[in-house]
Amino acid sequence: MVELKSTAEIARMRVTGEFVASVLTELRARAQVGVNLLELEAYVRERIRERGAVSCYWDYSPSFGRGPFRNTVCLSVNDAVLHGLPFDYALRDGDVLTADLAVGIDGWVADSATTVIVGAAAEADTRLVRATEEALEAAISVALPGNRIGDISAAIARIAQTYGYPVNTEFGGHGLGRTMHEDPHIPNHGRAGRGYTLRPGLTIAIEPWFARTTDRIITDPDGWTIRSADGSRTAHSEHTVAITEAGPQVLTRAA
Incomplete structure (x- = not known):
């Protein structure tokens, strides 16, 4: 069942989104090279506690x-891309790290993910990260009243095709609001329209x-x-x- 939110409810989700964006920026x-994934998990856990979030x-x-x-954050390294379980691992030069964070504040949820390259970045990894960022912006641009889910899906696939990357459809985006999924x-x-x-x-x-x-x-x-089946890097x-009515509003954009 799809639940539509009021303007006031979206404003409350934006409060959560601003917190999620700030933590991901941090x-x-x-x-950095040498930082342990468990240190990052502990940091996020403390930030959530301080904010009174869930x-x-x-x-x-x-x-x-x-x-x-x-754990309170998904941390996925290199060929890992989704639901990464933080473990005792010190980041190395050139690692590709994805952090995926979803929290609730006063009953309203926001969810965001970002991929960062630790230390020196290989061009192939930079290109991969850039492709996901461009696909996200392309998808947001068509998230307009009257368009369809397929328009979002097709916009993502179009960017992937431009870069020559295959697309998995087992895990993707989702509605959220009172709960994460x-x-x-x-x-x-998907197909536009x-x-x-x-x-x-x-x-x-x-x-x-x-x-x-x-x-x-x-x-x-x-x-x-979850990892790529062939060990190739992910973002x-x-x-x-x-x-x-005024167009898509990104609730987790960093200030």
């Missing part, structure tokens, strides 16, 4: 994971993610961390977006 700065990941037990998830599902590949019609008040997470040379994925023995960009 994580990008802290993602982690959407803590105790999260979906059908596809080996729950409950007992609501209807509708938003695949990262198809699917659910976008209406003012719809709030969605748009999240293109690509692996360099495959659209297949595997799951680690931890039951959570992931995500924003929470509200559909409004």
